[in-house]
Amino acid sequence: MAKTSSGGDLEREVEELAAKLGLESRRQVRLGRRLWGAERRIDVVLTEPVSRKRLGVECKSQNTQGSAEEKIPATIQDIGAWPIPGIVVFAGHGFSPTMRSFLIASGRAVASDDLEDWLRFFFGLALA
Numbered sequence: 001m002a003k004t005s006s007g008g009d010l011e012r013e014v015e016e017l018a019a020k021l022g023l024e025s026r027r028q029v030r031l032g033r034r035l036w037g038a039e040r041r042i043d044v045v046l047t048e049p050v051s052r053k054r055l056g057v058e059c060k061s062q063n064t065q066g067s068a069e070e071k072i073p074a075t076i077q078d079i080g081a082w083p084i085p086g087i088v089v090f091a092g093h094g095f096s097p098t099m100r101s102f103l104i105a106s107g108r109a110v111a112s113d114d115l116e117d118w119l120r121f122f123f124g125l126a127l128a
Contacts, residue, residue: 007043010059010091010112014044017116021125024049029056031082042082048123055122056086062094069099076108085122089115 011027018025024047031040042056058075072088079086090103091112103109110118120127 007059007061010061010089011043013112014046014057014059014089014115017119018044018046021116021119021123022049023047023119023123040078040081042086045084046119046123051123053123054084055119056082056084058086058088060088060090061092062090063092064094065096069095072099072103072109076106079108087118 015025015027026045026047027043029042029045031042033039043059044057046055046057047053056079058079060072060075062069072090075088079088086108088103088106088109089112090100090109095103100111104111116128119125
């Protein structure tokens with residue numbers, strides 16, 4: 001995937017990849033409320049059009065050290081409350097090595113460069 005400068009850019013890249021793979025996508029899908037009342041949204045929801053299998057994708061991009069990294073553990077925990085499977089897609093050089101290791105070890109995250117292969121496996125699509 002291309003280098004992203006923001007979460008919104010990464011969302012667009014996920015949508016472009018989904019279209020390339022024949023998947024449907026919707027951005028900023030409302031999904032009820034969090035415990036403290038804030039509206040819950042999924043950045044991108046991907047749907048395989050025949051099986052209707054769905055996947056929620058949270059997009060985190062960070063090119064310098066900053067606050068995106070601090071939100072990751074809560075994001076991964078929030079994914080567990082979704083009624084569909086979900087992952088975090090991350091991009092950028094601003095994530096610390098420790099956070100990158102945490103993301104990969106969580107089983108709920110994939111680097112943007114590895115997303116196409118991951119989606120092909122998840123949705124049972126032909127491997128490239």
